[in-house]
Amino acid sequence: MTYEGYEHLIDLVAQGDEEILKAALAEIPAADIAEYIDQNFEVYSALALLDKMPSDQQAEVFGYLRPNNQEELASHMEVGVLAQLFRDMSSDERADVYALLDVKLQDAVMRRLAKREREDLLRLASYEEGTVGAVMTSDYAAIPLAGTVGDALKRLRQSAPEKETIYQTYVVDKDHRLQGVLSLRDILTAAPSETIEEIMTRDVVVLKPDMPQSEAARIISRYDLIAIPVVSDDDILIGMVTFDDAMDVVEEEDTESIHKSATVGRLESGIKDASPFIIYRSRINWLVLLVFANIFSGLGMMYFEDTIATNIALLFFLPLLIASGGNTGAQAATLIVRGMATNDVEKKDWLYMLGKELLVSVGLGVTMAAAISAVAFFRVDPVIIPIVALSMVCIVLVGSLVGVLLPFILKRVGWDPAVASAPLVTTIADAGGVLIYFGIAASFLTLTPPA
Amino acid sequence: MTYEGYEHLIDLVAQGDEEILKAALAEIPAADIAEYIDQNFEVYSALALLDKMPSDQQAEVFGYLRPNNQEELASHMEVGVLAQLFRDMSSDERADVYALLDVKLQDAVMRRLAKREREDLLRLASYEEGTVGAVMTSDYAAIPLAGTVGDALKRLRQSAPEKETIYQTYVVDKDHRLQGVLSLRDILTAAPSETIEEIMTRDVVVLKPDMPQSEAARIISRYDLIAIPVVSDDDILIGMVTFDDAMDVVEEEDTESIHKSATVGRLESGIKDASPFIIYRSRINWLVLLVFANIFSGLGMMYFEDTIATNIALLFFLPLLIASGGNTGAQAATLIVRGMATNDVEKKDWLYMLGKELLVSVGLGVTMAAAISAVAFFRVDPVIIPIVALSMVCIVLVGSLVGVLLPFILKRVGWDPAVASAPLVTTIADAGGVLIYFGIAASFLTLTPPA
Numbered sequence: 001m002t003y004e005g006y007e008h009l010i011d012l013v014a015q016g017d018e019e020i021l022k023a024a025l026a027e028i029p030a031a032d033i034a035e036y037i038d039q040n041f042e043v044y045s046a047l048a049l050l051d052k053m054p055s056d057q058q059a060e061v062f063g064y065l066r067p068n069n070q071e072e073l074a075s076h077m078e079v080g081v082l083a084q085l086f087r088d089m090s091s092d093e094r095a096d097v098y099a100l101l102d103v104k105l106q107d108a109v110m111r112r113l114a115k116r117e118r119e120d121l122l123r124l125a126s127y128e129e130g131t132v133g134a135v136m137t138s139d140y141a142a143i144p145l146a147g148t149v150g151d152a153l154k155r156l157r158q159s160a161p162e163k164e165t166i167y168q169t170y171v172v173d174k175d176h177r178l179q180g181v182l183s184l185r186d187i188l189t190a191a192p193s194e195t196i197e198e199i200m201t202r203d204v205v206v207l208k209p210d211m212p213q214s215e216a217a218r219i220i221s222r223y224d225l226i227a228i229p230v231v232s233d234d235d236i237l238i239g240m241v242t243f244d245d246a247m248d249v250v251e252e253e254d255t256e257s258i259h260k261s262a263t264v265g266r267l268e269s270g271i272k273d274a275s276p277f278i279i280y281r282s283r284i285n286w287l288v289l290l291v292f293a294n295i296f297s298g299l300g301m302m303y304f305e306d307t308i309a310t311n312i313a314l315l316f317f318l319p320l321l322i323a324s325g326g327n328t329g330a331q332a333a334t335l336i337v338r339g340m341a342t343n344d345v346e347k348k349d350w351l352y353m354l355g356k357e358l359l360v361s362v363g364l365g366v367t368m369a370a371a372i373s374a375v376a377f378f379r380v381d382p383v384i385i386p387i388v389a390l391s392m393v394c395i396v397l398v399g400s401l402v403g404v405l406l407p408f409i410l411k412r413v414g415w416d417p418a419v420a421s422a423p424l425v426t427t428i429a430d431a432g433g434v435l436i437y438f439g440i441a442a443s444f445l446t447l448t449p450p451a
Numbered sequence: 452m453t454y455e456g457y458e459h460l461i462d463l464v465a466q467g468d469e470e471i472l473k474a475a476l477a478e479i480p481a482a483d484i485a486e487y488i489d490q491n492f493e494v495y496s497a498l499a500l501l502d503k504m505p506s507d508q509q510a511e512v513f514g515y516l517r518p519n520n521q522e523e524l525a526s527h528m529e530v531g532v533l534a535q536l537f538r539d540m541s542s543d544e545r546a547d548v549y550a551l552l553d554v555k556l557q558d559a560v561m562r563r564l565a566k567r568e569r570e571d572l573l574r575l576a577s578y579e580e581g582t583v584g585a586v587m588t589s590d591y592a593a594i595p596l597a598g599t600v601g602d603a604l605k606r607l608r609q610s611a612p613e614k615e616t617i618y619q620t621y622v623v624d625k626d627h628r629l630q631g632v633l634s635l636r637d638i639l640t641a642a643p644s645e646t647i648e649e650i651m652t653r654d655v656v657v658l659k660p661d662m663p664q665s666e667a668a669r670i671i672s673r674y675d676l677i678a679i680p681v682v683s684d685d686d687i688l689i690g691m692v693t694f695d696d697a698m699d700v701v702e703e704e705d706t707e708s709i710h711k712s713a714t715v716g717r718l719e720s721g722i723k724d725a726s727p728f729i730i731y732r733s734r735i736n737w738l739v740l741l742v743f744a745n746i747f748s749g750l751g752m753m754y755f756e757d758t759i760a761t762n763i764a765l766l767f768f769l770p771l772l773i774a775s776g777g778n779t780g781a782q783a784a785t786l787i788v789r790g791m792a793t794n795d796v797e798k799k800d801w802l803y804m805l806g807k808e809l810l811v812s813v814g815l816g817v818t819m820a821a822a823i824s825a826v827a828f829f830r831v832d833p834v835i836i837p838i839v840a841l842s843m844v845c846i847v848l849v850g851s852l853v854g855v856l857l858p859f860i861l862k863r864v865g866w867d868p869a870v871a872s873a874p875l876v877t878t879i880a881d882a883g884g885v886l887i888y889f890g891i892a893a894s895f896l897t898l899t900p901p902a
Contacts, residue, residue: 027654031673153639160640167618167635167677184618184635188604189611203478221702222482224695226618226677243694244675247701251672254705255789261709262785262873263778270795271786272803276810283782283811284818290778291822297770309763312756319748319881322770327714327741327874331734334713335722338706344721352723359727360734367735371742422713422873423778430770 009036013049022052030057034064041069043076059088062097068269071100079105083112086121090164092137092245095124124239132216133209135249136230136239139164142172145179149199150192152182168227170237171200178229178237180204206231207241213249218343220246257341261334261421263290290423296431297322304438307445313381314441317372317388322433324368324392325399326426332357332403333425337417340407350408354401361400365393387444391437398436399429460487464500473503481508485515492520494527510539513548519720522551530556534563537572541615543588543696546575575690583667584660586700587681587690590615593623596630600650601643603633619678621688622651629680629688631655657682658692664700669794671697708792712785712872714741741874747882748773755889758896764832765892768823768839773884775819775843776850777877783808783854784876788868791858801859805852812851816844838895842888849887850880 009028012021013036025033033053037046046069050058062070062085074082074097086094086109098106098121110118120138127133141163143152156166169187171180180200190199205223207216207230220228220243230239256266263286267274274282301308308314336353339345345353369389376385403425407417460479463472464487476484484504488497497520501509513521513536525533525548537545537560549557549572561569571589578584592614594603607617620638622631631651641650656674658667658681671679671694681690707717714737718725725733752759759765787804790796796804820840827836854876858868 029656029674031675157639160636166639185611188608188617205480221695221698223480224482224698226694243677243698244672247672247694247698250698250701251793255793258709258712258785258789261712262781264782264786270793271790272795272800276807276814279786279807279811280814283779284815287775287778287782287815287819288822291771291775291819292826294771294774295826297774298767301766301769305763305766308766309760312760315752315756315759316749318752319773319885320742320745323745323748323878323881324738324742326877327738328734330713330873331715331738334709335715335730338709339722342702342706342721344723349723356727356730360730363727363731364735364738368738368742371739375743375746422781422877426777426873426877427774430774434770 006032006035006039009033018052025049025053025057030060031064033061037061038066038069041072043072046073047076055084056088059085059090063089063093066269066273067096067100068273070097074101075105079108079112083109086113087117090137091120091124091139092135095121095134098125127209130213131209132207132211132213132230132241133239135213135216135245136207136209136241137164137245138239140227140229140237140240141166141169142176142237143169143182143196145171145173145197147196148192149187149190149194149196152196153187153192156184156187164240165227165242168225168229168240170229170240171196172237176237177235178204178206178231181229183226204229208233209238214253216241217246217249217253221250257337257416257418260416260418261337263287263419263423286423290427293427294430297427297434300431300434300438304434304442307438307442311384311441311445313384314387314438317376317384317391318434318437320372320375321388321391321395321437322430324372325395325429325433326422327399328361328364328396329399329403329425329429330422332361332400333407333421334403336404336407337421340411340417347408347411350405353408354404357400357404358397361397362393364400365396368396369393383444384441387437387441391433391440394436394440395429395433398432399425402428402432457483457486457490460484469503476500476504476508481511482515484512488512489517489520492523494523497524498527506535507539510536510541514540514544517720517724518547518551519724521548525552526556530559530563534560537564538568541588542571542575542590543586546572546585549576578660581664582660583658583662583664583681583692584690586664586667586696587658587660587692588615588696589690591678591680591688591691592617592620593627593688594620594633594647596622596624596648598647599643600638600641600645600647603647604638604643607635607638615691616678616693619676619680619691621680621691622647623688627688628686629655629657629682632680634677655680659684660689665704667692668697668700668704672701708788708867708869711867711869712788714738714870714874737874741878744878745881748878748885751882751885751889755885755893758889758893762835762892762896764835765838765889768827768835768842769885769888771823771826772839772842772846772888773881775823776846776880776884777873778850779812779815779847780850780854780876780880781873783812783851784858784872785854787855787858788872791862791868798859798862801856804859805855808851808855809848812848813844815851816847819847820844834895835892838888838892842884842891845887845891846880846884849883850876853879853883 012024037049139162141156141159143155152169156169160166167184169182170178171182173179180202181204182200186199205219205228207228209230227240227242229237230241232238265282267282336345369392372392373385373389376388406425410417410419463475488500575589590613592607592610594606603620607620611617618635620633621629622633624630631653632655633651637650656670656679658679660681678691678693680688681692683689716733718733787796820843823843824836824840827839857876861868861870
């Protein structure tokens with residue numbers, strides 16, 4: 001009985017029976033309907049499909065759509081319909097969609113909302129992107145401090161339809177200051193006559209609206225919470241972040257830091273939707289910067305021009321050696337950067353991690369030197385073997401240490417350590433590799449009498 | 452009122468007042484106590500701290516500890532205490548800890564459990580790592596099909612303490628076959644006299660025990676669900692996966708695929724805990740493989756030995772050009788691999804993505820060629836400029852196309868596309884870069900009369 005609403009919808013729309021389609025839509029999860037609309041996007045058929053659903057389902061489906069499709073649909077809707085959609089959407093999704101509209105449409109919709117909705121929308125839309133304020137919802141359940149468990153349950157029953165979750169309830173005083181939290185489980189297992197004050201949890205994990213979203217997601221995941229309240233500096237309850245928002249944030253943050261590790265800048269949409277120009281723009285800056293950074297490797301080559309010209313066989317091992325430094329360094333950097341992102345590795349661990357990497361990289365270097373010596377044995381003048389083997393150990397060592405230290409240094413100076421992955425480490429390791437290899441070769445080959 | 456139990460605990464333990472500590476522990480979230488134990492791990496003080504908590508809190512804290520610390524503590528506990536811990540732990544965490552114990556201890560604990568717990572434990576422990584079965588819990592709430600909403604609520608109230616969540620309830624027939632699902636919100640907003648059959652949702656998204664965990668996490672995140680039921684092939688309800696398990700899975704999967712992208716193999720523990728040998732082993736195989744793969748670049752250099760020897764200035768641009776191909780390719784591969792991981796990009800999109808990358812990479816290549824020409828202008832014989840610029844465009848083009856295609860090819864042959872990131876793409880792009888650069892140089896320099 002695995003449910004695949006998406007395939008089901010394709011069949012239904014193809015059949016073209018309005019009544020059957022309408023009845024079926026009620027049973028299909030909003031996420032599946034939204035995927036169908038996104039994958040087969042065409043403004044008028046999407047509007048026609050939305051029109052077949054009750055208004056609360058319309059709002060739910062709309063909330064799942066890709067932002068560019070939301071924008072397109074909103075601009076083709078009658079203002080009255082759009083305003084109704086806004087009324088039915090959850091407060092956080094409403095604020096996201098509002099931000100997509102052009103100023104004229106924003107005004108038109110705003111004028112049709114009730115004063116309370118208007119204020120709520122303006123407040124949520126005012127938080128900076130990436131902060132807790134921009135992802136929180138104001139559809140939380142709150143109850144006054146005075147009262148019994150029975151009162152609380154009655155209130156929750158009444159307000160359930162318009163709340164994002166009723167499984168966490170926030171207890172507030174008359175100034176709306178957060179005093180405690182009650183889970184629905186607490187409420188159900190207590191006697192109806194007990195007071196709220198008696199059974200509520202007073203030590204509450206809270207968020208602030210200006211915290212980064214990633215921090216909120218980390219806290220939700222750490223404490224396995226369904227939702228966390230957001231309070232202002234004077235403890236006034238202003239919102240709530242739910243676990244599903246946290247999951248979306250984690251996915252977004254991970255995408256961003258993975259992209260950064262390959263020097264790709266911020267992409268607002270997925271790679272499939274992004275225009276070629278947007279993709280170009282997200283990639284070109286770092287690439288050009290790295291072109292210039294690689295000049296150092298070139299200068300290294302020039303410096304050893306004579307060594308190379310008289311021992312052209314050295315070149316055979318060049319790509320292999322410098323790639324090895326880059327690869328080992330990229331491994332080390334990736335391990336540290338991920339460790340930092342998951343809070344496994346902290347700033348203070350730098351010396352410990354460096355020491356461990358020293359051990360590991362000597363092992364890696366010696367093994368790789370053995371591998372390259374085996375290659376060298378069949379290819380070249382045996383005099384080159386010790387040069388190549390020694391270079392390999394040194395290059396791997398330097399690459400690894402750069403890989404470990406760079407993320408710590410970037411973090412120290414306030415940059416995102418995620419930038420420290422492959423390309424940057426590789427560029428530094430390349431330049432180091434050229435100098436080490438030809439430096440060792442030059443000194444060895446001077447000592448050895450010419451054949 | 453932001454809550455930081457961890458710092459609080461450090462102070463309390465330092466003060467050394469047993470009674471105050473005991474009282475305070477009850478208020479500190481289990482995740483914080485576990486962090487304190489993990490960060491300051493010492494077997495006997497950890498056991499002493501656990502001993503100050505009621506047994507259900509002990510079990511909760513124990514579940515949050517790092518696996519190697521769990522193992523260490525379990526082997527130092529009296530068997531009776533360990534068995535009690537097992538009774539109080541949630542069924543999925545219990546199975547995880549059980550798998551860590553040595554066979555003798557497994558036997559000893561098993562003999563002290565009741566028959567039902569024993570069977571449950573053996574069943575959960577039997578699922579392969581990485582599958583839904585290995586992460587699911589059997590502490591779900593289930594109610595029979597016959598009955599009213601009032602009956603359901605009464606049952607949930609009674610069973611609440613031992614269930615992982617009561618916010619989703621599964622409706623089963625007399626053979627324990629899943630018939631529908633009820634949220635606690637549905638139950639609370641319905642009239643007590645309505646029947647369960649009337650208000651339950653029949654179309655249920657379900658998981659199978661042999662599905663990969665990542666698939667389960669994707670489904671939970673897609674539908675914003677608190678929990679999903681797991682059913683056998685004949686629809687019998689056997690477990691449940693909750694949102695917090697899904698969040699842990701996402702974090703683990705992301706870590707693994709990020710490590711893979713830098714050719715780091717599977718690490719069971721975090722990088723900070725892993726021993727140098729374990730880290731060495733997770734990295735060496737790919738590194739040695741890449742050493743041999745880079746021989747192709749070396750062979751390319753040898754093939755053009757004469758061209759290089761007579762135009763040694765060409766070498767200045769070599770690191771720069773081949774790094775550019777690798778960097779562009781790594782960007783393209785990273786974008787595709789992440790797109791695949793988030794289901795944004797599918798197998799069928801390969802031609803579309805390739806076409807778009809063609810456009811993007813021509814843009815990138817031309818810009819980078821302009822940058823390198825500017826460098827060349829100041830450094831070398833002008834005759835080299837068109838060689839270098841043309842090489843840059845070709846190398847960036849080839850690197851990008853390799854970066855886009857490799858993930859699709861790996862996926863096609865059933866490998867994990869995450870392996871296709873930086874190092875592998877760079878290695879291929881390096882060899883291509885050497886051939887393209889010196890190939891172009893050789894043909895240009897033959898056509899141009901020697902100075």
